[in-house]
Amino acid sequence: MPSDLSQSAQAYLRLEEEIVTLRLKPGEAVTEVGLTKRTGLGRTPIREAIQRLSWEGLLSIRPRLGIIVAEMNPSDFLKVLEARHGLERLVAGLAARLASKDDRRTLEACAEDMREAAARSDVEDYLRHDKAFDDVVSEAACNPFATKALAPLQTQSRRFWYRHFGEADLNPAAWSHLEVMRAVANGNEHAASEHADNLMLYLRRQATSLVSGPR
Structure with a gap:
């Protein structure tokens, strides 16, 4: 720290x-x-x-x-992601357009750290780098109203992920995050928003599996 x-x-x-x-x-x-x-x-x-x-x-x-x-209800994960989805698209696009050179370098480092954590199946380190990435993107987006609403939803998502998917293969999740990171780092606003959309759709499929069948 x-x-x-x-x-x-x-x-x-x-x-x-x-x-x-x-x-x-x-x-x-x-x-x-x-x-x-x-x-x-x-x-x-x-x-x-x-x-x-x-x-x-x-x-x-x-x-x-x-x-x-706070208690955890699996059905709440979907509600969290429904609220998070549009905000992630907005913030990723803003960050891609407005991030400084230092922000972009930091995001590239976060992407590599997350990839390495996924390769080691180190869930806690993976989520730690995921939070670091979220914080950099939020700062770079320069919209405190959106990021203040988004931050608790991201934290809730990490908690649900750890509880229900912590032992799963991290690589698909890591790849979805990496695509967002690279688009933001490259300053591609459209791609950042689209990859954020894909990430949310991936997470929503995972959340749906919690309420549609036993784990």
Whole structure:
């Protein structure tokens, strides 16, 4: 984790990853004190991270019951992707048009890191690079309204993916992501939007399999 991140950002990223990778389990009750001890970070950044994760739907703050890690319903994955689909097309196209040279170099590196993680079948590292890619594209798109709406949907998608497809072959998913990354890095706005569309259709097929048959 980069050392120049604020403690609040570090707390958020640490807890987000713990929730996405199910180290903090769906339905589990947690406390500020427990999360402070778990991360080694202070109460204030942990409190700020909890508020953000609650807004994103990953934690639920319930009177008298405390803080609960959000449950997971397989049918919700499709709902998440329905909301995410159009935003991904928009943001990918904007990023391809507006990304700086540094953004494009970073995206090329993300693509290579993701490909290598998929080849090793390292799901957690793969999802870590997927988040890094999402963050760079969101910054490059220069539309905070779209990216603020998109970010929690991306996180929810990673959580569902880890829960239901974590042991599957990562290469098809990696290839779909790589096509988007390369189009954005090359500045091809139309191709970036089209590849983002293909990625969403791929994920929606996977999500549909959760509700159409046993896993």
